[in-house]
Amino acid sequence: MDLMANTPQYQRIADELRAQIFDGTLDAGAQLPTEAELMERYSTARYSIRQALGVLVAEGLVVSKRPLGHFVHAAKPLVYRPQAEFKKKEPNLDIFAQLLADEGEGRVPSQQIEVSIVQAPPKIRERLGAGENELLAARRRTRFINGEPYNTNDSYVRYELVKDSPYVVAADYEPGTNQLLADLGKPLVRALDEIQVRMPRPDEVSRLSLSPGTPVAEHLVTTLTFHDEPVQVTLNVLNANRHKIVFERTRTWPPVHEESKGTESA
Amino acid sequence: MDLMANTPQYQRIADELRAQIFDGTLDAGAQLPTEAELMERYSTARYSIRQALGVLVAEGLVVSKRPLGHFVHAAKPLVYRPQAEFKKKEPNLDIFAQLLADEGEGRVPSQQIEVSIVQAPPKIRERLGAGENELLAARRRTRFINGEPYNTNDSYVRYELVKDSPYVVAADYEPGTNQLLADLGKPLVRALDEIQVRMPRPDEVSRLSLSPGTPVAEHLVTTLTFHDEPVQVTLNVLNANRHKIVFERTRTWPPVHEESKGTESA
DNA sequence: AAGTGGTCTAGACCACAAT
DNA sequence: TTGTGGTCTAGACCACTTT
Numbered sequence: 001m002d003l004m005a006n007t008p009q010y011q012r013i014a015d016e017l018r019a020q021i022f023d024g025t026l027d028a029g030a031q032l033p034t035e036a037e038l039m040e041r042y043s044t045a046r047y048s049i050r051q052a053l054g055v056l057v058a059e060g061l062v063v064s065k066r067p068l069g070h071f072v073h074a075a076k077p078l079v080y081r082p083q084a085e086f087k088k089k090e091p092n093l094d095i096f097a098q099l100l101a102d103e104g105e106g107r108v109p110s111q112q113i114e115v116s117i118v119q120a121p122p123k124i125r126e127r128l129g130a131g132e133n134e135l136l137a138a139r140r141r142t143r144f145i146n147g148e149p150y151n152t153n154d155s156y157v158r159y160e161l162v163k164d165s166p167y168v169v170a171a172d173y174e175p176g177t178n179q180l181l182a183d184l185g186k187p188l189v190r191a192l193d194e195i196q197v198r199m200p201r202p203d204e205v206s207r208l209s210l211s212p213g214t215p216v217a218e219h220l221v222t223t224l225t226f227h228d229e230p231v232q233v234t235l236n237v238l239n240a241n242r243h244k245i246v247f248e249r250t251r252t253w254p255p256v257h258e259e260s261k262g263t264e265s266a
Numbered sequence: 267m268d269l270m271a272n273t274p275q276y277q278r279i280a281d282e283l284r285a286q287i288f289d290g291t292l293d294a295g296a297q298l299p300t301e302a303e304l305m306e307r308y309s310t311a312r313y314s315i316r317q318a319l320g321v322l323v324a325e326g327l328v329v330s331k332r333p334l335g336h337f338v339h340a341a342k343p344l345v346y347r348p349q350a351e352f353k354k355k356e357p358n359l360d361i362f363a364q365l366l367a368d369e370g371e372g373r374v375p376s377q378q379i380e381v382s383i384v385q386a387p388p389k390i391r392e393r394l395g396a397g398e399n400e401l402l403a404a405r406r407r408t409r410f411i412n413g414e415p416y417n418t419n420d421s422y423v424r425y426e427l428v429k430d431s432p433y434v435v436a437a438d439y440e441p442g443t444n445q446l447l448a449d450l451g452k453p454l455v456r457a458l459d460e461i462q463v464r465m466p467r468p469d470e471v472s473r474l475s476l477s478p479g480t481p482v483a484e485h486l487v488t489t490l491t492f493h494d495e496p497v498q499v500t501l502n503v504l505n506a507n508r509h510k511i512v513f514e515r516t517r518t519w520p521p522v523h524e525e526s527k528g529t530e531s532a
Numbered sequence: 533a534a535g536t537g538g539t540c541t542a543g544a545c546c547a548c549a550a551t
Numbered sequence: 552t553t554g555t556g557g558t559c560t561a562g563a564c565c566a567c568t569t570t
Contacts, residue, residue: 006566008539015468034555045541050556058324058478059465067548067555193513197463197481197506199325202281212324215463215481215506240463240481240506247459247513272547274558300536311560316537333536333567539565546558 013042013052021061021072029074032062058213060241080151080219080243109150111143115168117159124156127222127233135159137168139177142207149208151238157231161186177232186231188223193247195219197240208239215240276317279308283318287327287338295340298328324479326507346417346485346509375416377409381434383425390422393488393499401425403434405443408473415474417504423497427452443498452497454489459513461485463506474505481506 007015020026033041038049053070056062064070120128120136130136141153155177162168167180178188200208200216208216217240223232286292299307304315319336322328330336386394386402396402407419421443428434433446444454466474466482474482483506489498 010539018468036555045543047540047542051539053556061465064556065549066557067550067553069555193511195461195511195513197483197509197511199327199479199481199507202284213465215465217463241465243463245459245461245463247461276558302536311562313559313561317558319537330537331568332538333569335536534568534570536567536569537565538567539563541563542561544558544560546556548555548557549553550555551553 009042009044010048010051010055013038013044013049014055017052017056018059018061021056026072028072030072031068032070032072034069057211060211060213063211075242080238080245108146109143110147111141114140116140117168118156120156123220124233124235127220128156128158128230130158137162139167151236151243152204152207153234153236155232155234157181157233161231181231186225186229188231189226190224190228192222192224193219194222195245204237208237210239217243217245219245275308275310276314276321279304279310279315279318280321283322284325284327287322292338294338296338297334298336298338300335323477326477326479329477341508346483346504346511374412375409376413377407380406382406383434384422386422389486390499390501393486394422394424394496396424403428405433417502418470418473419500419502421498421500423447423499427497447497452491452495454497455492456490456494458488458490459485460488461511470503474503476505483509483511485511 017026017032026032032038032053035046035049035053038052039046042049053062053064057064057070061073062070063073116138117135118138119133120130120138124130124136125132125134128136135158136156137159139155141155143150143153157167159168161184162180165180165184167177181188196218197215198218200210200214204210204216210216217236217238219236219238221232221234221236222230223234224230283292283298292298298304298319301312301315301319304318305312308315319328319330323330323336327339328336329339382404383401384404385399386396386404390396390402391398391400394402401424402422403425405421407421409416409419423433425434427450428446431446431450433443447454462484463481464484466476466480470476470482476482483502483504485502485504487498487500487502488496489500490496
């Protein structure tokens with residue numbers, strides 16, 4: 001009836017609910033009115049209500065907990081610090097646990113580690129400079145916080161390099177694999193970080209228990225020696241909504257003899 | 267009728283189409299069957315077909331071009347290199363233009379710049395260490411490639427610092443604002459990068475012409491002097507689907523006397 | 533003018549977890 | 552058992568861009 005603007009009804013309903021979420025009328029964790037109530041309030045068909053809710057779900061603002069109702073998304077973002085993987089303050093604390101300790105807040109970390117010998121996907125292989133059929137040692141890890149999946153962390157190195165080391169047998173090698181690689185004569189000196197964001201594939205939705213409207217960040221780290229030899233490639237996949245990715249850089253401006261450290265020529 | 271698995275029909279249709287996209291049966295840019303054709307092929311109601319297509323659209327795999335049909339999403343990701351903002355090779359080339367030049371491919375860059383004096387949002391203010399009511403000079407920029415929005419780039423500095431400089435008058439100050447700040451005695455030496463991914467707000471959808479199912483990355487850069495004094499805060503918002511974010515790091519492992527190179531007291 | 537997708541109605545049945 | 556959201560049908564009218 002009232003097509004006041006040409007913005008569709010469900011959008012206007014979504015806009016109204018979204019505004020209530022942002023201004024605090026509906027605060028984090030609060031339950032939204034049920035579909036039946038919204039149908040009555042806006043005197044419209046269920047379809048339009050569901051579309052409006054669908055918009056908010058797709059935006060990650062609202063989650064549906066069947067059969068309880070729709071709720072304002074409450075999860076606070078965690079901090080994801082790629083550099084933390086390289087700055088171990090407490091030698092005997094797992095990096096992951098330490099990252100959480102920095103956050104405080106009494107979160108309980110846990111992880112599943114699985115080591116295997118694989119032929120890696122092209123994306124990994126080309127960054128590692130490995131041959132077409134070369135075997136790689138893989139450490140696939142799923143990290144949890146309070147039992148909920150946090151991210152996946154899959155590292156790859158040439159099998160040849162680590163075949164006689166604890167890398168392939170001990171799932172939780174204590175000093176850490178970075179130290180292990182340093183001991184093997186391959187200290188990790190430089191790293192190249194590539195971050196790509198996309199909507200998840202169905203298998204990732206289940207591995208990370210993602211709700212609809214949740215993008216994932218794919219963080220690929222190639223670590224290199226002094227001589228720019230790639231040693232390890234790590235693929236992190238994480239719920240991009242729930243993470244803040246933090247980097248720190250030095251020596252940026254003005255550029256001081258940058259020309260001498262270019263990367264183009266090997 | 268055939269509820270073989272308990273996975274809903276529209277999901278199975280979406281799965282089938284997704285598989286065809288991944289295996290190349292439907293390659294990038296190709297048109298999908300029309301809704302009418304799919305209704306016939308799967309002998310189901312339009313609703314279910316639209317739900318299936320909606321899944322793929324929400325995943326960013328498919329775009330709808332009304333009234334032409336649904337198409338496999340074709341855009342190739344661009345590379346987003348935060349560091350490029352600090353490594354100017356061609357002094358007279360705008361950083362943005364240079365970033366594109368690195369890509370090649372004959373893309374045409376353009377931008378709109380608008381300078382204003384504002385009271386900044388808390389997120390900016392707290393990083394800049396500015397007072398509650400302090401005025402900031404803002405340079406709001408929207409960058410385009412071939413006429414399509416690429417990202418938004420809003421920089422803030424204390425108004426006090428630049429009030430007598432070209433910062434606030436010249437929208438396109440040639441040597442660049444980093445050089446300008448260096449000339450004002452505030453060389454940018456360190457930077458803190460924070461990246462947060464989320465689904466866009468409606469105003470961002472229009473400013474960046476985003477299609478549904480497109481996450482945005484919010485990239486916040488705080489640049490600091492030798493003495494860790496924050497000078498400039500820049501907020502980039504970009505289509506996260508279309509970008510690969512690339513960082514380079516050095517001196518990571520093993521940690522070499524980190525404590526001595528932290529602040530370089532001048 | 534034709535055909536596409538976008539919006540909307542008014543029903544129906546079902547799965548699920550809370551109670 | 553109840554009430555929630557999830558799935559699905561079978562219609563309808565509209566806006567838009569290509570032809």
